[in-house]
Structure formats: structure tokens, C-alpha cells
Amino acid sequence: MNKVRWGVLSTAKIAVKDVIPAMQQGTNSKVVAIASRDPEKAEKVADKLGIEKAYGSYEKLLESNEVDAVYNPLPNHLHVNWSIKALQAGKHVLCEKPIALSHVEAQQLLFEARKYPGLKIMEAFMYRHHPRWKKVRELIRSGAIGELKTVRSFFSYFNDDPDNIRNKPEMGGGSLMDIGCYCISVPRFLFEDEPTRVIGSMEIDPELKIERLTSAILSFPSGSATFTSATQLTRHQSVSVFGTEGKIEIPMPFNPTSEIPTVLHLENNTGEEEISFEPCNQYTLQGDHFSKAIIDDSNVPTGLEDAVANMKVIDALNESNNEGGWVSC
Ligand SMILES: NC(=O)c1ccc[n+]([C@@H]2O[C@H](COP(=O)([O-])OP(=O)(O)OC[C@H]3O[C@@H](n4cnc5c(N)ncnc54)[C@H](OP(=O)(O)O)[C@@H]3O)[C@@H](O)[C@H]2O)c1
Incomplete structure (x- = not known):
């Protein structure tokens, strides 16, 4: 084939x-x-x-x-x-x-x-197929920012159209499901671990009945992650990664344009560096990586177990908001 x-x-x-x-x-x-x-x-x-x-x-x-x-x-x-x-x-x-x-x-x-x-x-x-994220993980693994301690993510846009699938509770609408899921996926990818407990605070749209604003803390065995996701807020996306000896900033972390080079900013004890990546389309790469796994009969880049684990954190955050406290994962 x-x-x-x-x-x-x-x-x-x-x-x-x-x-x-x-x-x-x-x-x-x-x-x-x-x-x-x-x-x-x-x-x-x-x-x-x-x-x-x-x-x-x-x-x-x-x-x-x-x-x-x-x-x-x-x-x-x-x-x-x-x-x-x-x-x-x-x-x-x-x-x-x-x-x-x-x-x-x-x-x-x-x-x-x-x-x-x-x-x-x-x-x-x-996003995981973009070479920039592979580089971030490589930098962390190599100790470029010391020990990874915390990841801060933000993802928001404004859309209150009642006909949009994101605004229908029965279709799995809400900010956490649509974009907060990235803010959970990223620290799990970077810590290469699962959170042990989480706490989240949510705002529900009184008419649409979907969650439109979530802020959360995920506690990992060796650090933490914090994030905000929102669907009725000004458009913004950012991820910052902090270690004991440095930090990495990833501008437009989730869907950068494929037309121009992307960058990440590394700052540590040896100075500041902007690392640049050739323009590439992460959807093309995603398709090709998956197809290659089919052609070679090799493992897909991210197994279904990872998707199940991400969903577990989403459920725990919903429970935390309902119960009003920390929830174990
Ligand atoms: N990875 C990413 O970058 C990214 C970005 C955006 C969205 N997404 C995900 O992609 C999915 C689709 O998002 P979208 O914004 O593209 O959605 P959309 O434009 O609303 O499309 C959903 C499609 O599903 C079909 N459909 C079947 N049953 C339906 C129903 N009961 N109500 C409405 N549509 C129904 C329709 O296609 P037909 O009429 O042709 O059957 C519709 O065009 C979501 O899961 C979203 O989370 C991912």
C-alpha cells in the first residue's frame, strides 16, 4: 500500500x-x-x-x-x-x-x-504532530529548564451561537470539551504522567446550559498545571512551561498558521533563545503519521489509552465543580 x-x-x-x-x-x-x-x-x-x-x-x-x-x-x-x-x-x-x-x-x-x-x-x-511540541518535550527531557514544575495554559474564543454544536449540552458542548481538553492534554504530554487530583471552577451559561468558563488546577506527581478555557471570552491562546532553571513560551500553541514559521522562546541560565520552525501543516502531519502507522503496521503516535486518560481528567473536573473540592483521578 x-x-x-x-x-x-x-x-x-x-x-x-x-x-x-x-x-x-x-x-x-x-x-x-x-x-x-x-x-x-x-x-x-x-x-x-x-x-x-x-x-x-x-x-x-x-x-x-x-x-x-x-x-x-x-x-x-x-x-x-x-x-x-x-x-x-x-x-x-x-x-x-x-x-x-x-x-x-x-x-x-x-x-x-x-x-x-x-x-x-x-x-x-x-498539535502533537507539530515539530514544535516535539521540541518542547525534547528540551524538557534534556534538562534545558531544569526540573519541570508547572505548565500554564489558556485557550479561549467568543461564540454564543445557539445553533453551534459547541453550545448544545446534549452534543457534548462547552469550553472544557472543545478547547479545555487541549489544556489537559498538553501538561500530560509534557510531564509524561497523569494528574493525581484536580480542582476546577466552572461557569454555566444560564440559557445555553453549557459550561462556558473553566479554570482548573491539575496536581501531578512532580508538579502542577493550571489552565483557563472559555467560549464566551476574547480570543486568546498561550502555553508557558516553567522549570527550576528556565522557562519555555509557546505562542499560538494550538493552531498556528501553516503559512509562516512558528517559534518558541527558551530562557534559562545560559540566556534567551528563539527557536524557529519551518512552516508546516500539523493536519497534514497528523494524517501522514497515522497513515504511516497503517502502512507499516506500527503503533500510532498516540494510543487510544491516552484519549481515555484525558477524558478521565475532564470527568474529574466536572465532578470537582459539582462537589466543590479536590477530586482524585
Ligand atoms: N482538531 C481541530 O483542530 C478541531 C477544530 C474544530 C473542531 N474539531 C472537532 O471536530 C468536530 C466537528 O467540529 P465542527 O466545528 O467542524 O462541526 P460542524 O461544522 O458543526 O460539523 C459537524 C458535522 O456533523 C454532521 N452531523 C451529524 N449529525 C449531526 C447533528 N445531529 N447535528 C449537527 N451535525 C451533525 C454534519 O455533517 P453532514 O450534514 O454532512 O452529515 C455536520 O456538518 C468536533 O468534535 C470538534 O471538537 C476539531
Whole structure:
């Protein structure tokens, strides 16, 4: 197999605008099919993006023998259901974040996925495929900032559109599910460990009934992480990483533009340094890394266990807010 043949479940904005065009630039991926609940919509997007096949239902796409792997960018409440259906149809699955609505649901997916050891499955935390994040982890491992002690993250935007999937509680809306999940994923990635206990404070939109502001502390065995995520706040994203002997700042940490170089700032006892990275598209890299794992039958970069662990922290934060105190993970 030279290239993995991809099918896309739905005409989701993230798929049409970012992920499909990026994967079409990849060396290991070919997008061959797209499905929508509305056949006309599927045709229209297929024409626009030069995709060979358009299906009027997700089921039809899963029946196709010409699709090896499925990208699942459905609303959050459909992630587990359709990822399981895709596995049952013999397809590898790249599923959007957050992997599930709850830790229990994520575990159900893991349980199902283990029945198909020949199929790969991964949560689409695209940021992890950017060389900049690999460098941050490398710097920490090499002791460039001494001992890692705390990670501070912030991710926000303003969107109170009641029709948006992010503002519907039954679809797994809210800031923690949409973007706070990155602020949990990042310190877990950098500490290479899991938090032992968490505490969170949330604000719920009285009309939309979704959580629109979360601030949290995650306690790790060797340090801590703090973050704020919000969906009705001015747009901002940043991550700062502090060690006993230095710090790393990552501007536009989660979705930097692919058109221009990205940087990170390192400051330690030996001075200050700006480290620059060639322009690259993290969605292209994500697709290629996943496809390569299929082609080589090797491990995916991030196993499903990681997605389940991230979901566990989200659940613990919800519990903390409800109970009003620290919750063990
Ligand atoms: N990794 C990233 O950078 C990133 C960025 C944005 C979003 N995401 C994730 O990607 C997913 C989709 O986000 P999005 O903003 O692209 O969503 P969106 O534009 O609202 O698209 C969701 C799609 O799901 C399909 N769908 C099936 N059942 C539906 C229902 N009951 N209600 C609404 N849509 C339904 C629709 O496609 P059809 O009508 O064609 O069937 C719809 O276009 C979310 O899980 C989100 O967290 C990830």
C-alpha cells in the first residue's frame, strides 16, 4: 500500500476547511470519499475538493471496499458510536477530540477497539504532530529548564451561537470539551504522567446550559498545571512551561498558521533563545503519521489509552465543580 485511502464522515467545517485540504497534501494519505446525511452536500464538497466518491449516508461510506481509514469529525456525542461502526466495518479510525462524552464512554470505545487489533485508532489532537511540541518535550527531557514544575495554559474564543454544536449540552458542548481538553492534554504530554487530583471552577451559561468558563488546577506527581478555557471570552491562546532553571513560551500553541514559521522562546541560565520552525501543516502531519502507522503496521503516535486518560481528567473536573473540592483521578 503506497497511500492510505481515506473516507470522511460528514461535511464538518473542520474537515472541509482544514483537515481534508491538508491531508490531500500528504505523502501517505489520499482522501477518496466523503459522506453526508445530505447527498447533495456530499456531492458539492466532493466536487469542490476533488474527492472521487460522495455518499448520501455514513453507512454507505463504511460499506465501501475502497476506503481503508475513516476520519470522524462528527459532533462529540457521535464520536464513539460512529468510530465503533467504522471499526466494525473494518476501517482504521482517526476520531476528533474529545474522543467521547465521558470516561466511561471512552473506555467502551477502547474495549471495542481491542477486539480489532489489526485496526489503528487515534484521537485527533493535531498539535502533537507539530515539530514544535516535539521540541518542547525534547528540551524538557534534556534538562534545558531544569526540573519541570508547572505548565500554564489558556485557550479561549467568543461564540454564543445557539445553533453551534459547541453550545448544545446534549452534543457534548462547552469550553472544557472543545478547547479545555487541549489544556489537559498538553501538561500530560509534557510531564509524561497523569494528574493525581484536580480542582476546577466552572461557569454555566444560564440559557445555553453549557459550561462556558473553566479554570482548573491539575496536581501531578512532580508538579502542577493550571489552565483557563472559555467560549464566551476574547480570543486568546498561550502555553508557558516553567522549570527550576528556565522557562519555555509557546505562542499560538494550538493552531498556528501553516503559512509562516512558528517559534518558541527558551530562557534559562545560559540566556534567551528563539527557536524557529519551518512552516508546516500539523493536519497534514497528523494524517501522514497515522497513515504511516497503517502502512507499516506500527503503533500510532498516540494510543487510544491516552484519549481515555484525558477524558478521565475532564470527568474529574466536572465532578470537582459539582462537589466543590479536590477530586482524585
Ligand atoms: N482538531 C481541530 O483542530 C478541531 C477544530 C474544530 C473542531 N474539531 C472537532 O471536530 C468536530 C466537528 O467540529 P465542527 O466545528 O467542524 O462541526 P460542524 O461544522 O458543526 O460539523 C459537524 C458535522 O456533523 C454532521 N452531523 C451529524 N449529525 C449531526 C447533528 N445531529 N447535528 C449537527 N451535525 C451533525 C454534519 O455533517 P453532514 O450534514 O454532512 O452529515 C455536520 O456538518 C468536533 O468534535 C470538534 O471538537 C476539531
